[in-house]
Amino acid sequence: MIEVNRKGEVWIFAEQEDGKLSDVPLELMSKGQELACTLGVPLAAVLLGRNVAPLASKLIAHGADKVYLVEDDRLGHYQARGYCHLICRLIEQYKPQVCLYGATPIGRDLAPTVASAMKCGLTADCTDLQIGGHGDPVTKVEHKNLLFQIRPAFGGNIIATIVNPSRWPQMATVREGVMHMPAADASRKGEIIRVKADLDGVTLPLTIEESHRREKKVNLKAARIIVAGGAGVGSRENFRPLWDLANALGGAVGGSRAAVDLGFIDHDHQVGQTGTTVRPALYIAVGISGAVQHRAGMQEAAKILAINNDPDAPIFSIAHFGIVGDLNVVVPKIIKAVRGGVKIESLAEKCK
Amino acid sequence: MGYNCVVCVKQVPDTKKITGEAMKEDGTVNRAALPAVFNPEDLNALEAAMAVRDQYGGTVTVVTMGLPAACAVLRESLFRGADRAVLITDRRAAASDTLATSYILSCAVKKLGADLVFCGRQAIDGDTAQVGPQLAEKLGYHLVTYMEEFLGCRERTIRLKRNVGNGWEVVSCPMPALVTVMESANTPRPQAAKRLMKYKKALSKAEVQAKAEHILEGDFENYTAELKAAEVEKHCAKLAGRGLLVEQWNLDELGADLAWCGMSGSPTKVHRIQSVVLTGGEYKEFPPNDEGIARLIGELIEEHTIG
């Protein structure tokens, strides 16, 4: 742990694999800039890897004021031991006040390892980050300008704000899509600080015998229209009409965590706090109740259509359009209407 | 030969059942109405450990930290085939965040000694997946997250397949190691009828205390505190004699430094809890018939949302 350091920078772990930056650190740049600006400190990216120097300019173009660059052949394939060791040395040396990580498989392996080694706090899957004050109810000490780590709390319609008043750095992970990726500005200037990878005495335990990568099955963030199904859909088979509807609309298929847990659809498709956050032009929620963790990932859709046979389902309270009815009846009708092409003229006539 | 395996498990509220009764008026969870279950991926961790034991020899010890009621998941582990179960329960461990929890668990694993530690990838009440990696770091064990298939042990090395989200890899890693296990890794074996018959009577000391009035004979209300304690001890000794006493450790018995436990050991604090008020009702409703749906689609086309 490091002491409270008000001059400390805001850091973002610039996760990359095979020389390609992940989306989340770039998305985090917009929020990182906002936090750094409020705190009056620079925003820095921490970039580790083998031959990754070319990525530094991209990080700067997206908003980093500084890039800490650590290159070493032994960092080519991510391993918690080596990455954690180097990041902890950097934290001890530069004393950042905030460290943010993508809640990706690598981020969720690295961030808790660093938190344990630094004996500092870590909040997973934040849906928002803010700066604010916190009064300790016991000691009555007022802590100014802390990182508010905001996430739905377990159970019900509640949102918790977590703080880490004294054992710094303040660390959090954020899922894909939660923050907006800022546009790149190639004219931005930033400082690149090369740091030697001091891995003496650190053994990297894993031998990677085989490694396979696949393209993500779905790019929910890019979809203009998302047809998402929940537990109410009932089975993997019953998801078929949702795929058909998405096809007819030129959209993608999403699911609630319940639908993923029940095996109706793969985790790549999960929308929500612990899945992807999406902002499509139209989000069709089919048989989804609208739990707070789900809403966190879709409530910024431009238009929401809810289809549910329970008129009291919370999803209706954030919907723009609603159909109270059985999805097994409604979805085929929608497919038919979309495929058949509803005659707008005649409707327009009627309205006159 | 053989390997000593420790499995860390958690009793969690069944998050799939947060409906109706399970919610209070103010929108928070009515824990009393929520069934408590064995965290699903911890069952896969237990299965992974038992598969290692069955193939190479060794032992499987299951550890949980929680209220005395959490002993239920230890019993279930015994039904399914665990050799030994340990309950860590202590009021001073309350309000532990993941960092404090992993510290306390690390004290238990050190006390037990383990070649391999298995944890579920994450617990469904938080999805944070933090305790596994933090525990590995505290122990100084090698960390291997997201196991999807166990491929075997060779002397002091394990081989396994990991799911890394956008793909998979086969890795080998020397012991001691901590492995976090995904649901896809295996199919947990069911409870064995014979073991169930035997271990359903297994209790921890805390449970004996809580249930003392029902279990102990005699006019319990008139007992003095010392007598009660003596009766509890006696009953525990009887259970122990039949191999039915679930071991129970408090923080002193773990040799834990209290500064790193509970509230004081938890750097994260709750600043505020807010209820989300759903204002509701502002949506445009369409009837679930052909005409209604045609109107809806027409409107979506007209406003250029689709088409």
Ligand SMILES: Cc1cc2nc3c(=O)[nH]c(=O)nc-3n(C[C@H](O)[C@H](O)[C@H](O)COP(=O)(O)OP(=O)(O)OC[C@H]3O[C@@H](n4cnc5c(N)ncnc54)[C@H](O)[C@@H]3O)c2cc1C
């Ligand atoms: C730490 C944590 C993280 C989480 N992260 C996420 C997340 O990222 N994403 C997520 O989605 N959830 C998440 N959840 C789970 C969330 O709390 C809910 O349990 C989940 O969203 C419920 O999914 P659902 O709406 O599909 O299922 P349910 O709540 O069971 O709702 C099913 C709905 O279908 C309707 N229905 C049933 N039959 C029909 C029919 N024939 N026709 C029409 N409607 C029908 C019902 O009325 C009901 O409203 C998380 C939970 C926790 C604790």
